[in-house]
Amino acid sequence: MEYSKAQPSDELPDTKEPLPAAEEQELVKRAQSGDNDALTEIVLRNQRNVYNLGLRLGGSKEEAECILQETFLKVFEKIGEFRAESRLGTWIHRIATNVALMRIRSKKGKYFVPIEEQVSDDEEGFDMRFIARSDDRDPLEVTLSEERKVRLQQAILSLPEHLRTAFVLKDLEAFSLADISDRTGKSIPAVKADLHRARVRLRKELADLVGEGENV
Amino acid sequence: MSEHTPCDGVPCQETLDHLCDLLDVYLGKRAATETCKKLLDHVKKCPTCCAEVETLSKTVEVYRHIPEEDVPDDVQNRLMMALHLHIPEVAPNNDQQQQV
Numbered sequence: 001m002e003y004s005k006a007q008p009s010d011e012l013p014d015t016k017e018p019l020p021a022a023e024e025q026e027l028v029k030r031a032q033s034g035d036n037d038a039l040t041e042i043v044l045r046n047q048r049n050v051y052n053l054g055l056r057l058g059g060s061k062e063e064a065e066c067i068l069q070e071t072f073l074k075v076f077e078k079i080g081e082f083r084a085e086s087r088l089g090t091w092i093h094r095i096a097t098n099v100a101l102m103r104i105r106s107k108k109g110k111y112f113v114p115i116e117e118q119v120s121d122d123e124e125g126f127d128m129r130f131i132a133r134s135d136d137r138d139p140l141e142v143t144l145s146e147e148r149k150v151r152l153q154q155a156i157l158s159l160p161e162h163l164r165t166a167f168v169l170k171d172l173e174a175f176s177l178a179d180i181s182d183r184t185g186k187s188i189p190a191v192k193a194d195l196h197r198a199r200v201r202l203r204k205e206l207a208d209l210v211g212e213g214e215n216v
Numbered sequence: 217m218s219e220h221t222p223c224d225g226v227p228c229q230e231t232l233d234h235l236c237d238l239l240d241v242y243l244g245k246r247a248a249t250e251t252c253k254k255l256l257d258h259v260k261k262c263p264t265c266c267a268e269v270e271t272l273s274k275t276v277e278v279y280r281h282i283p284e285e286d287v288p289d290d291v292q293n294r295l296m297m298a299l300h301l302h303i304p305e306v307a308p309n310n311d312q313q314q315q316v
Contacts, residue, residue: 206279
């Protein structure tokens with residue numbers, strides 16, 4: 001679509017509050033007619049969500065930025081086709097997921113990374129103390145410190161790409177196994193296997209953090 | 217879960233085979249099927265399977281609660297440039313961007 005170079009607007013949209021459906025439709029109509037303020041508001045409302053999806057699927061800040069830009073370029077290209085059959089954020093999220101998966105495919109040539117498949121997960125290293133206290137301690141407590149949040153985030157990013165994709169799509173983005181299978185071209189059992197390996201690796205990282213906490 | 221011992225007639229391997237579905241039940245994403253109900257009874261009685269299912273489901277819960285990152289200012293600036301959009305003079309902070 002064509003849109004003119006934006007000019008500064010006098011009033012800033014409050015992007016903190018979610019838009020009611022009717023107002024969102026109005027925003028979309030304005031965007032579809034090339035209103036730059038509306039397009040800007042759409043970006044401001046959705047960039048955080050897209051950036052974080054890109055970060056988790058892409059595995060790096062650089063890749064997240066590429067996914068962010070590609071997504072909104074596509075959103076602007078396709079905004080005229082948006083028919084409000086879903087919420088705008090959901091539609092943008094779907095585009096972002098497709099962009100991220102396409103980038104993964106194009107980088108690797110194929111979805112699988114066979115060498116990484118052969119790396120076994122170190123279940124023996126799992127700290128059983130985490131199990132022992134699983135009933136009497138809120139696991140979220142272990143993520144309270146900023147440093148630990150970063151470590152956990154890093155653990156996701158350091159997963160092999162195919163494991164990270166399965167974990168992010170299923171456990172963080174709540175895609176169905178069938179949908180992930182469809183999007184990745186893998187069989188459902190293969191997706192399940194990736195998912196299990198990812199969870200086991202992340203559990204170990206979490207257990208290590210709990211173990212470190214014992215010594216602090 | 218490498219040294220599972222059948223403890224009530226249900227092979228622990230069956231729990232592992234259906235772990236993905238069991239975790240969905242544990243995480244409230246779906247209702248238990250008949251197969252899941254049988255296996256969940258087994259999980260209650262089998263310490264090894266119980267530990268496997270509970271720790272994995274709690275792991276998922278923990279990772280789901282990691283807060284999202286704000287879009288760095290320089291990333292937002294480059295995004296707006298790529299889109300030929302103008303960043304408002306008094307741009308909302310990243311924490312004002314709502315999660316959709």
